[in-house]
Amino acid sequence: METGWLLPDLEDPESNEFWAGCARGELLVQACAACGAWRMPPRPMCAVCRSTAVRWEPTTGRGRVWSFIVPHPPLLPAFAEVAPYNSIIVELDDDPGIRFVGNLVASAHGAINEIDPATITIGEPVRVVFHHIEDVTLPRWVRA
């Protein structure tokens, strides 16, 4: 069922550390090595101080549902097979300015359509879990 999904390029120099962290079960955030500001998604320059020095820092992997949607057709075939499903935006407890897009699931390896979207509420606490698809480990979210 999980073939034909859009998966990240694990060799991308801007994000490969993020994906390596996911493979180890760590949710990392790119941080500016000059001023310490966190940024997501990864990018080559700090928006605060314009430094290109980078480091990666672990997060607690905890946050809250900031927003969510239920995608409707037309969808890519791999996603049409599981529609309706949810896509959520999570703001991290560590820094609410850091947000991740993902899916709310009942368990790490559950289907992305197993949560009734009508039960999702803005602000509900979630924590990260990790799911393997092919050679990629994707962060997902479960209710905390």
Ligand SMILES: [Zn+2]
């Ligand atoms: Zn900076």
